[in-house]
Amino acid sequence: MxxxxxxxxxxxxxxxxxxxxxxxxxxxxxxxxxxxxxxxxxxxxxxxxxxxxxxxxxxxxxxxxxxxxxxxxxxxxxxxxxxxxxxxxxxxxxxxxxxxxxxxxxxxxxxxxxxxxxxxxxxxxxxxxxxxxxxxxxxxxxxxxxxxxxxxxxxxxxxxxxxxxxxxxxxxxxxxxxxxxxxxxxxxxxxxxxxxxxxxxxxxxxxxxxxxxxxxxxxxxAPARRTAWIGIDSPDSALLLLRRVDAAIGRELEGFELIPHSCLDAVLRHIPQTRAPITARHPWYVLLELAGESDQTLGEALEQQLASALDAGLVRDVVIAKSDRESEDFWRLRDSISEAERAEGPALQHDISVPVDLMPAFITENPVRLSLAFAGARALSFGHLGDGNVHHHVQPPVDADGVAWLAEHGEAVSRLVYSHALELGGSISAEHGIGQMxxxxxxxxxxxxxxxxxxxxxxxxxxxxxxxxxxxxx
Ligand SMILES: Cc1cc2nc3c(=O)[nH]c(=O)nc-3n(C[C@H](O)[C@H](O)[C@H](O)COP(=O)(O)OP(=O)(O)OC[C@H]3O[C@@H](n4cnc5c(N)ncnc54)[C@H](O)[C@@H]3O)c2cc1C
Missing domain, CATH: 3.30.465.10 (Uridine Diphospho-n-acetylenolpyruvylglucosamine Reductase; domain 3)
Known part of the structure; x- marks a missing residue:
C-alpha cells in the first residue's frame, strides 16, 4: 500500500x-x-x-x-x-x-x-x-x-x-x-x-x-565503414543474404536492417530532406553496414559479396554509400521510421523476436493470419533482421475510424501477434521492455x-x- x-x-x-x-x-x-x-x-x-x-x-x-x-x-x-x-x-x-x-x-x-x-x-x-x-x-x-x-x-x-x-x-x-x-x-x-x-x-x-x-x-x-542500401524481393531473400555475408565477412558485419517499401514511403512523406537511395521501387530493402580497419578492404569485400548476390538473383539492386554523409543519409531513413510512422496515425506497435531463421515465416504468415481474423488490417514489419527482432506494426483498415477500430480490436490483434511469436519460440518483447503496455x-x-x-x-x-x-x- x-x-x-x-x-x-x-x-x-x-x-x-x-x-x-x-x-x-x-x-x-x-x-x-x-x-x-x-x-x-x-x-x-x-x-x-x-x-x-x-x-x-x-x-x-x-x-x-x-x-x-x-x-x-x-x-x-x-x-x-x-x-x-x-x-x-x-x-x-x-x-x-x-x-x-x-x-x-x-x-x-x-x-x-x-x-x-x-x-x-x-x-x-x-x-x-x-x-x-x-x-x-x-x-x-x-x-x-x-x-x-x-x-x-x-x-x-x-x-x-x-x-x-x-x-x-x-x-x-x-x-x-x-x-x-x-x-x-x-x-x-x-x-x-x-x-x-x-x-x-x-x-x-x-x-x-x-x-x-x-x-x-x-x-x-572504427576508422572505416561501408554502408549499402539494397533492393530485395522478400524477407526470405534477405535472410539468405544475411547468411552469405555473415559467413564471408561476419566479423565486420555490424548492421543488417530490413525495411519494407511502405516504411520508406512513410519516411519520404513525413521527414523533410529525405530521398530514396534507389529510384526504382522494390518490395523490401536491406540496410547493411560493415565496420573495420581499412576502407579499401571493406569496400572490396562488400562489392564482391553484393556482386555475387546480384549474379545469383538474390538481390535486385544495390547502392553503396560513397561518403560518410551519404551513409548518414541512409541511416537517417532507417532511424526516422518510428517518427514517420507516428505521423501516419494510430497503430499498434509490437516489438517481438523469434529465432532468426523463423523471422521470414513470421513476417509473411502473420499478416495472413491477421487479415483472416480482422479484415483490412494492415501489418508491416521492419527492423533488426539479424537479431531475429522486428517491429511489427498493425494499422487499422484504410476506410476505418482508426481510433475506434483500435479500441474495439486492439487487444485481440496484439494477442494474435504475440501468440504467433511465442508459438515460434520467440518473445513478446525483444528490446523495448514490458512497461505498462x-x-x-x-x-x-x-x-x-x-x-x-x-x-x-x-x-x-x-x-x-x-x-x-x-x-x-x-
Ligand atoms: C525514434 C526512437 C527510436 C528508438 N529505437 C530503439 C531501438 O532501436 N532499440 C531500442 O532498444 N529502443 C529504441 N527506442 C526506445 C528507447 O530509446 C529506449 O527504450 C531507451 O532505452 C529509453 O531510454 P530513456 O532514457 O528515454 O528511458 P525512459 O523512457 O525515461 O525510461 C525507460 C524505462 O527505464 C526506467 N528508467 C529510466 N532511467 C532509469 C534509471 N536511472 N534507473 C532505473 N530505471 C530507470 C523507466 O522507469 C522506464 O521503465 C527508440 C525510441 C525512439 C524515440
Whole structure:
C-alpha cells in the first residue's frame, strides 16, 4: 500500500534539491507526463531531479519510510509507457537527467563510467574524442539516457556484432529500495558472489531501484565503414543474404536492417530532406553496414559479396554509400521510421523476436493470419533482421475510424501477434521492455515459471511496491 507524499515531505525534498531539482509546477512537469508515442498520460505529485547519487539515496530513504511511490525517468523515449506515472497524482517522478556527468573515460582499458542521465548521443561524441566508440545506437539517441538504456536493456542497430546493453554494461551503481547504495562499478572479469545484480538491473525497468551510473564497454573507433542500401524481393531473400555475408565477412558485419517499401514511403512523406537511395521501387530493402580497419578492404569485400548476390538473383539492386554523409543519409531513413510512422496515425506497435531463421515465416504468415481474423488490417514489419527482432506494426483498415477500430480490436490483434511469436519460440518483447503496455499480456501468455520468478525477485527487493508500481509485474 503506497501513500501520497505529505506536504512536509514535499518541503523536505524542496529543501534538499533546491529549485533546480524540485518542482510541482504543472507546466514544468507536463512534457514528462506523456510517453514518446503519446499513448500514456499520467500525473505526478512533484518532479524530483537529483544531481548526485547521495541525493538519490536520500530521496529513496525518505520515500521508503513514508511509503511513497517513485517512477524513475531518463529521456522519456521508451516505447512501452514504462516511465509514465499512473493517473492518481500520488506518485513522484524521479528524473535522472541532471546526473549527466561522464565520470571518467579509460582509453587503455576501453571503458567509461557514465552517470544515469548522460544522453546517448553526447556519450558517443565524448568517447570519440578519445578514439573510442560506444557500439550501441538507436533512433532515440538524442534523448535516451544511459540509465534508461540500462534499465530497458536496449538494443538498436549494432546488436548483431556488439550485443545489447546487458553485454556492454560492465558494472553498475544503483540505489536499492531501502536507500542503500550498491557500488558495483568495478569492471571485474570474474566475480562469483551469487546473483549478478548488474544483470538483474539491466532490463529491470526501474522496478528494483534506481540506476545512478554504469561502467560501459567501448571499442576502438572504427576508422572505416561501408554502408549499402539494397533492393530485395522478400524477407526470405534477405535472410539468405544475411547468411552469405555473415559467413564471408561476419566479423565486420555490424548492421543488417530490413525495411519494407511502405516504411520508406512513410519516411519520404513525413521527414523533410529525405530521398530514396534507389529510384526504382522494390518490395523490401536491406540496410547493411560493415565496420573495420581499412576502407579499401571493406569496400572490396562488400562489392564482391553484393556482386555475387546480384549474379545469383538474390538481390535486385544495390547502392553503396560513397561518403560518410551519404551513409548518414541512409541511416537517417532507417532511424526516422518510428517518427514517420507516428505521423501516419494510430497503430499498434509490437516489438517481438523469434529465432532468426523463423523471422521470414513470421513476417509473411502473420499478416495472413491477421487479415483472416480482422479484415483490412494492415501489418508491416521492419527492423533488426539479424537479431531475429522486428517491429511489427498493425494499422487499422484504410476506410476505418482508426481510433475506434483500435479500441474495439486492439487487444485481440496484439494477442494474435504475440501468440504467433511465442508459438515460434520467440518473445513478446525483444528490446523495448514490458512497461505498462505489455504487463498484462506477459502475465496472460508467458510461462508461469517466468512470472513467478519475476514476482519473487520483485517481492524480495521491493515488498512495498514503491518502485515503478504497475510496470513489468504486479
Ligand atoms: C525514434 C526512437 C527510436 C528508438 N529505437 C530503439 C531501438 O532501436 N532499440 C531500442 O532498444 N529502443 C529504441 N527506442 C526506445 C528507447 O530509446 C529506449 O527504450 C531507451 O532505452 C529509453 O531510454 P530513456 O532514457 O528515454 O528511458 P525512459 O523512457 O525515461 O525510461 C525507460 C524505462 O527505464 C526506467 N528508467 C529510466 N532511467 C532509469 C534509471 N536511472 N534507473 C532505473 N530505471 C530507470 C523507466 O522507469 C522506464 O521503465 C527508440 C525510441 C525512439 C524515440
Amino acid at each position: 503506497t501513500h501520497p507524499p505529505s506536504a512536509s515531505l514535499l518541503d523536505t525534498f524542496a529543501n534538499l534539491l533546491g529549485s533546480k531539482g524540485f518542482s510541482v509546477d504543472p507546466g514544468v512537469m507536463a512534457p514528462w507526463l506523456t510517453d514518446w508515442r503519446g499513448k500514456y498520460h499520467g500525473r505526478a505529485a512533484a518532479i524530483l531531479s537529483p544531481a548526485t547519487t547521495g541525493e538519490v539515496a536520500s530521496i529513496v530513504r525518505l520515500c521508503a519510510e513514508a511509503k511513497v511511490a517513485l517512477v524513475p525517468q531518463g529521456g522519456n523515449s521508451g516505447m512501452v509507457g514504462g516511465a509514465t506515472p499512473d493517473t492518481s497524482g500520488e506518485q513522484l517522478l524521479l528524473s535522472l537527467r541532471r546526473m549527466n556527468r561522464i565520470r571518467h573515460i579509460e582509453a587503455a582499458g576501453q571503458l567509461a563510467v557514465a552517470e544515469a542521465g548522460v544522453i546517448l548521443e553526447n556519450f558517443h561524441n565524448a568517447v570519440l574524442e578519445h578514439g573510442l566508440r560506444f557500439p550501441l545506437t538507436l533512433g532515440g539517441k538524442g534523448s535516451a539516457t544511459i540509465g534508461g538504456l540500462v534499465s530497458t536493456n536496449a538494443g538498436g542497430t549494432q546488436v548483431l556484432r556488439h550485443g545489447s546493453m546487458r553485454t556492454l554494461t560492465l558494472g553498475i551503481e544503483a540505489v536499492l529500495p531501502d536507500g542503500s547504495i550498491f557500488d558495483g562499478l568495478a569492471p571485474l572479469k570474474k566475480d562469483n558472489r551469487g546473483y549478478d545484480l548488474r544483470h538483474l538491473f539491466c532490463g529491470a525497468e526501474g522496478t528494483l531501484g534506481i540506476v545512478t551510473a554504469a561502467s560501459l564497454r567501448l571499442v576502438p573507433a 505489455k504487463r498484462d499480456i506477459l502475465a496472460e501468455l508467458d510461462s508461469p515459471a517466468r512470472l513467478s520468478a519475476l514476482r519473487g525477485i520483485k517481492d524480495g527487493l521491493d515488498p512495498d511496491r514503491l518502485f515503478n508500481p504497475g510496470k513489468l509485474v504486479v
